[in-house]
Amino acid sequence: xxxxxxxxVLSTLFMGLGQLYNRQYLKGLLIAAVEAxxxxxxxxxxxxxxxxxxxxxxxxxxxxxxxxxxxxxxGDHSIYLLISGLITLFLFAIFLAIYIMNIRDAYxxxxxxxxxxxxxxxxxxxxxxxxxxFPHLMLSIPAAGVLFLTIMPIVFMIMLAFTxxxxxxxxxxxxxxxxxxxxxxANLLTLKTWSGTFVGVFTWxxxxxxxxxxxxxxxxxxxxxxxxxxxxxxKKMWRTIFILPYAIPQLISLLAMRNLFNGQFGPINQYxxxxxxxxxxxxxxxxxxxxxxxxxxxxxxxxxxxVLILGILTAIPKDMYEAADVDGATGFQKFRIITMPFxxxxxAPILITAFAGNINNFNVIFLLxxxxxxxxxxxxxxxxxxxxxxxxxxTLNNSQFNMASAIGIIIFLIVASFxxxxxxxxxxxxxxxxxx
Numbered sequence: 001x002x003x004x005x006x007x008x009v010l011s012t013l014f015m016g017l018g019q020l021y022n023r024q025y026l027k028g029l030l031i032a033a034v035e036a037x038x039x040x041x042x043x044x045x046x047x048x049x050x051x052x053x054x055x056x057x058x059x060x061x062x063x064x065x066x067x068x069x070x071x072x073x074x075g076d077h078s079i080y081l082l083i084s085g086l087i088t089l090f091l092f093a094i095f096l097a098i099y100i101m102n103i104r105d106a107y108x109x110x111x112x113x114x115x116x117x118x119x120x121x122x123x124x125x126x127x128x129x130x131x132x133x134f135p136h137l138m139l140s141i142p143a144a145g146v147l148f149l150t151i152m153p154i155v156f157m158i159m160l161a162f163t164x165x166x167x168x169x170x171x172x173x174x175x176x177x178x179x180x181x182x183x184x185x186a187n188l189l190t191l192k193t194w195s196g197t198f199v200g201v202f203t204w205x206x207x208x209x210x211x212x213x214x215x216x217x218x219x220x221x222x223x224x225x226x227x228x229x230x231x232x233x234x235k236k237m238w239r240t241i242f243i244l245p246y247a248i249p250q251l252i253s254l255l256a257m258r259n260l261f262n263g264q265f266g267p268i269n270q271y272x273x274x275x276x277x278x279x280x281x282x283x284x285x286x287x288x289x290x291x292x293x294x295x296x297x298x299x300x301x302x303x304x305x306x307v308l309i310l311g312i313l314t315a316i317p318k319d320m321y322e323a324a325d326v327d328g329a330t331g332f333q334k335f336r337i338i339t340m341p342f343x344x345x346x347x348a349p350i351l352i353t354a355f356a357g358n359i360n361n362f363n364v365i366f367l368l369x370x371x372x373x374x375x376x377x378x379x380x381x382x383x384x385x386x387x388x389x390x391x392x393x394x395t396l397n398n399s400q401f402n403m404a405s406a407i408g409i410i411i412f413l414i415v416a417s418f419x420x421x422x423x424x425x426x427x428x429x430x431x432x433x434x435x436x
Contacts (some may be wrong), residue, residue, distance in 0.1 A: 004110030011106035015099060018106025022113060026122040031102050034095075042091045049088035052081030056163070061173040078177035082159065088091045088154055092146075161185070161405035169400060184406045194403070197379040197390070204290070205386045209358040217351060219298055220305020221343065225335075228313050229308075239310065246303035254367035257285070257296045260369075284373050286383035293384055295366050301354075312346050313339070352422045356415045360388045386410050 003022070011018030016032030019025075042049075057076025105280050120128070129137060161184055164170045167175045188194050227238045245253060260266050261282035269279040282292045316339065324334045365371060371385035371393065378397050379391045387407055394404040 002110065003025040003113040004107045007106040007110035008103050011103045015102045018103070018110070022106060022119045023111045024109065024119055024122065024125070027125055034098060038091075038095050042088050043095075044083075045088055046092055049085035049092075053078075053085035053089070054180060055080050055081075057172070057176045060176055063202060075173055076176065077172045078163075079165070079172055082177075083156065085150055086156055087148075090147060094147075097278050121234050155410055157405045159405075160401055161409055165401045166403065167399035175207050180402075184402045188406050193379045196377060197381050198407075200375075200378060201381050201385055201390050203269075203388055204384070205359060208290075209355055209363075210295070212301065212361065213351065213355045215294065215298050216301030217305055217347075217354065219302040221309050223302060223306045224295050224309035224313060225339075227333055228310065239307075242306055246300050246307075250300060250363050251367065253300060254296065254364065256346060257299070258368050261292050261296075283369055285371055286375070289373055293364055293368055296368055297358075297361070300364070308347060308350065309343060312343055316342050352419050356419050359386070359411065359415055361386065362388050362392070365389045366392070 007018035007021050009018075010021050015035040016028040016030070019028030019031055022028075056078040059075045061075035113119060136261065162179055162181055163177045164180045164183070169175060170177050188198055223242055227235055227242070228230065234237070260268050263269060263279060263281050263284050266282070268282070273279060281288050281291050320338050321334060324338060331339070365384055365386055366389050369382070369384045371382035371389045373383050375381065375383045378385075380393050380400065385393070388411065391404045391407045391411070394400040394407070
């Protein structure tokens with residue numbers, strides 16, 4: 001048997017044996033220590049982890065009478081079993097990847113020995129890893145963080161959508177949680193109470209995202225063009241004034257706006273009353289509440305776009321405008337042919353991101369209206385609730401975790417599909433030249 005085959009077989013039997021066979025002693029011991037650590041930590045719990053994820057528990061918490069005393073008997077906690085099972089399975093996946101790399105490393109080193117080459121020493125291996133593989137080594141740390149702090153919670157949320165984890169009858173440890181397949185999605189789309197709420201909130205979410213994105217984007221362009229117009233003096237002062245709404249924390253701005261638009265005591269309604277225009281139900285009427293959140297979002301969002309557009313305008317070559325003047329182009333023609341293409345080329349990906357962000361714009365809705373006014377036809381949602389604020393209410397206020405998880409999946413599919421499709425269609429993604 002050749003060195004490569006024997007080394008691969010030994011590393012298959014136990015990690016590090018192939019490296020020891022290839023006379024890479026320190027490297028082999030370190031790799032063997034990884035498997036030893038896995039054996040003494042999470043590998044013995046692998047079977048229980050699979051059982052926990054598969055069954056979500058079999059015994060509920062209860063009380064038993066022992067003699068004359070009634071004692072509480074701990075049962076299985078379905079959510080704890082699911083979380084601990086996921087952690088163990090993710091650790092096993094990492095271990096499996098290291099195990100495969102260990103076999104490949106032993107095989108390649110054995111192949112080098114078959115070719116008459118000397119196996120790399122530990123010092124040479126360390127120098128190779130810290131030089132050629134340094135980016136991979138440094139990226140492994142944040143990659144592990146993303147795996148356990150981002151990917152695993154997403155997987156956990158997705159799995160909850162296929163359970164009946166909701167109050168009042170399926171909250172552990174009092175009761176167990178069961179797998180229900182696509183039952184949650186079916187209830188969301190077919191039960192009248194849930195489907196009516198979902199359609200209404202979803203429709204308003206899309207309308208809100210489109211209007212909020214368009215108004216802040218083109219409003220920012222308009223303000224930037226006005227500031228940069230010839231003849232406008234004190235440009236720095238105007239930039240400073242218009243950036244103030246963005247510089248102030250949103251929490252303060254939105255709570256202040258909530259008081260300003262108060263229907264009974266707000267200053268805005270008082271001013272309207274002074275001029276005999278009457279009071280408007282800014283936050284208590286469904287239509288006016290939606291108008292209010294759009295206006296306030298413009299107040300917060302336009303400065304962001306304005307700053308971005310100001311930077312783009314300064315980067316446009318002046319000789320293009322001079323050439324347009326020579327050709328007799330009007331101001332609108334220069335804007336349509338020169339300015340707007342440059343702006344769109346630079347901001348198209350950001351525009352897509354803004355739309356996705358407005359779909360999940362939790363702060364403006366929650367802090368300004370809290371999703372109100374109340375809508376009697378909706379299930380746990382108000383007239384201005386977005387999908388994301390409805391999701392918040394379902395989890396924090398009403399313990400409808402499975403339904404909230406299903407809505408979270410739907411939000412992800414909408415945002416991801418729209419963003420990928422539109423981003424791939426932008427010229428900036430295709431890296432085309434600005435001038436054809």
